[in-house]
Amino acid sequence: xxxxxxxxxxxxxxxxxxxxxxxxxxxxxxxxxxxxxxxxxxxxxxxxxxxxxxxxxxxxxxxxxxxxxxxxxxxxxxxxxxxxxxxxxxxxxxxxxxxxxxxxxxxxxxxxxxxxxxxxxxxxxxxxxxxxxxxxxxxxxxxxxxxxxxxxxxxxxxxxxxxxxxxxxxxxxxxxxxxxxxxxxxxxxxxxxxxxxxxxxxxxxxxxxxxxxxxxxxxxxxxxxxxxxxxxxxxxxxxxxxxxxxxxxxxxxxxxxxxxxxxxxxxxxxxxxxxxxxxxxxxxxxxxxxxxxxxxxxxxxxxxxxxxxxxxxxxxxxxxxxxxxxxxxxxxxxxxxxxxxxxxxxxxxxxxxxxxxxxxxxxxxxxxxxxxxxxxxxxxxxxxxxxxxxxxxxxxxxxxxxxxxxxxxxxxxxxxxxxxxxxxxxxxxxxxxxxxxxxxxxxxxxxxxxxx
Numbered sequence: 001x002x003x004x005x006x007x008x009x010x011x012x013x014x015x016x017x018x019x020x021x022x023x024x025x026x027x028x029x030x031x032x033x034x035x036x037x038x039x040x041x042x043x044x045x046x047x048x049x050x051x052x053x054x055x056x057x058x059x060x061x062x063x064x065x066x067x068x069x070x071x072x073x074x075x076x077x078x079x080x081x082x083x084x085x086x087x088x089x090x091x092x093x094x095x096x097x098x099x100x101x102x103x104x105x106x107x108x109x110x111x112x113x114x115x116x117x118x119x120x121x122x123x124x125x126x127x128x129x130x131x132x133x134x135x136x137x138x139x140x141x142x143x144x145x146x147x148x149x150x151x152x153x154x155x156x157x158x159x160x161x162x163x164x165x166x167x168x169x170x171x172x173x174x175x176x177x178x179x180x181x182x183x184x185x186x187x188x189x190x191x192x193x194x195x196x197x198x199x200x201x202x203x204x205x206x207x208x209x210x211x212x213x214x215x216x217x218x219x220x221x222x223x224x225x226x227x228x229x230x231x232x233x234x235x236x237x238x239x240x241x242x243x244x245x246x247x248x249x250x251x252x253x254x255x256x257x258x259x260x261x262x263x264x265x266x267x268x269x270x271x272x273x274x275x276x277x278x279x280x281x282x283x284x285x286x287x288x289x290x291x292x293x294x295x296x297x298x299x300x301x302x303x304x305x306x307x308x309x310x311x312x313x314x315x316x317x318x319x320x321x322x323x324x325x326x327x328x329x330x331x332x333x334x335x336x337x338x339x340x341x342x343x344x345x346x347x348x349x350x351x352x353x354x355x356x357x358x359x360x361x362x363x364x365x366x367x368x369x370x371x372x373x374x375x376x377x378x379x380x381x382x383x384x385x386x387x388x389x390x391x392x393x394x395x396x397x398x399x400x401x402x403x404x405x406x407x408x409x410x411x412x413x414x415x416x417x418x419x420x421x422x423x424x425x426x427x428x429x430x431x432x433x434x435x436x437x438x439x440x441x442x443x444x445x446x447x448x449x450x451x452x
Contacts, residue, residue, distance in 0.1 A: 013042020016050070016198040024177050028194035028204050031227060033220035035208050039191040044151035045198050053152060053199050056333070057159035065302045066357045069321050072104055076308050079331055080104055082124070083340050089114065089121040090340055109316055109328060111343040115145055115286070123148055123336050132336060137285045147285055148336035155199050156333050157288055160303045161256060161281075164292035165232060167301060168277035170254040172232055174200025182230035183207040186239040204228070210242040222246040233274075237262050237395035238412060244273045245414070251275050258283045261366060261386070261448070262293075266393040266413070282364055284344055287332050291361050299351060299362040307331040309359060310341070311350045324349050324363065370449040372401050375432040382449040388424040392416055401451040406434035413439070 010025065011017050029037060045053075067073045083090040093107055115122060123129075131150040161181070162172040174180040180203035185192075187209060194206045206228065212218035225243075229250045233243065236259040255270055255278045262280040270278045280293035282300050290307060291300035302309065311325040312318060319325035327344045348361040365386060372380040385399055397411040407429065409421075418437050425435055 008042075010042065013040075013044060014196060014198065015044065015046040016202070017196075018202070020176060021196055021202040024202070024204065025194065025196055028179070028206060028228070031224060033217075033223040033227065034194070035192055035215050035220070035224065037192050037194060039193040039207075041193060041195060043155055043195065043197055043199070045155060049152045049155075050199055053155055053159065056156065057162075060159060060163055060303070060305050063305050065305045065307070065359060067308070067359060068352055068357045070318065073306075073308060075306055076104065076330060079306070079338070080107070080340060083338050086124040086126050087122060087338060088125070089118065104330075105318075107341050109312075109341045109343050110339075111345070112145070112286070115147075119145060119148065122338070124338060127336055135285065145285070149334055150336060153334045153336065155197065158197060158199055160289040161232070161234065163303050164256060164279050164281050164289065165254045165277075167292055168254060168279055168295050170232070170277055172200070172253070174203030174231070176202045179204035179206065179228040179230040181205045181232050181234055182225060182228060184210055184233055184235040184239040184243050186210045186242040188213075204230075206230075210239055210246070222248050226250055232256060234258070236260050237266055240270055240278075241266070241395040241412065241414065244270060254279055256281055258289070260396060263390055263392065263394055265391045266395055269393045282346075282361065284346075286337065286339065286342065287329055287344075288334070290329070291364075294360065299360045300348075300364055301360055304331070304333065306333070309350065309361070311348065312343075319349075321352060322349055327361070366448065370451055372399075372407075372429070372449075372451055373405055374430045375405060375434075376430075377405075380428060384428050385425070385449065388428050389421070391424075392421055397448065399449050403452045404434075406436070408436045408438065410438045410440045412441075 010022060014021070028034070084093060085091070128150065132148050133151060133154065134146045135149055136146050165172050172180060174197065180197060180200050183206065185207070188211060190209050192207050192209050192214065194204065196202050197205050210221055215221055225248050230252060232254050233252050234256045235243070236257055240255060240257060252274060254276050255274060257278065258281040267278045267280070281289050282291045283289040287307065289303050291302050294301045308330045310318060310328040311323070312328050313325045324347055327346045327348055329342050329344060330340050332339050346364065346366050348364045351360050351362045352358060353360060370382045372382065374380055389397065392413065393416060394411045394413040397409060399407060399409045401407050409425065422435060422437060426433060429435070
């Protein structure tokens with residue numbers, strides 16, 4: 001979560017605060033069934049900042065992402081030039097031998113390890129340092145980070161969530177006295193808070209933990225959410241599985257899932273339970289939301305218009321259209337963390353649509369591929385496993401292959417037909433595979449696929 005100063009008043013956290021908004025915020029915090037909130041922050045937005053974010057949102061639709069294979073969009077050359085001049089980490093790549101400017105595709109790749117070693121080196125010299133807030137993240141890559149953002153940049157998540165909702169015929173409107181978003185988690189420990197968004201005209205935005213221990217009475221979970229009646233729920237497959245089990249009566253406009261893979265089987269269960277679109281959003285802490293599952297089910301449509309995506313092979317060379325490789329991004333909307341050829345560690349193919357200039361991610365897979373082996377040593381890509389488990393309502397799973405080639409699948413999920421799940425995996429690994437299936441009550445942050 002962003003860092004915060006407990007000495008600040010709500011008026012200082014919210015430059016646009018009104019008496020009515022303060023009353024509404026206090027009602028979110030002090031509702032009889034409210035959870036035990038443990039964090040406080042504000043959007044820090046003044047009127048010019050709100051105007052800039054709204055202008056940026058208008059540009060998302062006016063100038064959609066558009067380029068073809070091997071091309072770079074017009075804006076990227078200027079963005080790269082700014083990075084090479086103003087960002088300490090990139091400045092060393094500014095010139096090639098002979099004094100020639102560095103061409104974009106000649107620039108080296110960077111990754112989370114570079115950020116972990118010197119995050120400060122990615123902050124531009126001309127960035128507004130008095131605006132820095134920090135977002136702490138651990139992830140599953142072994143590189144904990146404090147990522148620099150600005151309040152304005154943090155609020156730009158909202159137009160991207162709204163764009164994802166509108167792709168599916170839903171909307172996010174906000175407004176005074178209304179709860180726009182409920183971010184639901186299901187963790188042993190996490191930050192929880194109630195706040196306002198003046199980009200959404202003072203609408204409420206709560207982050208709550210559905211773990212029963214985070215509440216005075218576990219029955220308060222459904223009562224509080226019924227009272228708030230949020231327009232949109234955001235979360236991940238684990239928290240949505242917990243949400244679906246509660247007697248929540250409200251009908252949100254959409255559920256937006258991120259952080260981990262959302263299987264079609266669980267997606268269908270959630271859509272039937274809540275009567276709304278369930279949208280899978282691909283997002284990273286470094287970039288914010290990148291793409292949203294397309295309504296036609298064919299891949300993920302890009303949400304940001306100034307985030308360039310490459311698909312590279314293991315040697316860092318461009319993959320031909322339709323070939324799977326690592327997602328590498330440049331651009332973004334965070335002025336404190338401009339990215340040039342940043343390796344995400346995730347994989348997909350890139351399709352350019354019928355017109356050859358409408359990029360879309362196909363077959364998105366988190367983290368690098370893992371190659372398993374069947375009983376005879378035949379290689380099996382983890383993508384085959386992902387396809388096999390698609391029909392099942394698993395909220396989280398991890399598959400590990402041991403040194404003797406036996407397999408252990410651990411999963412979270414309700415009402416899963418383990419016999420059918422076993423048959424699906426045996427179709428991939430063969431009937432001779434030694435497979436142990438375990439249902440887990442809790443899986444911490446884990447790598448989905450591993451092999452000894």
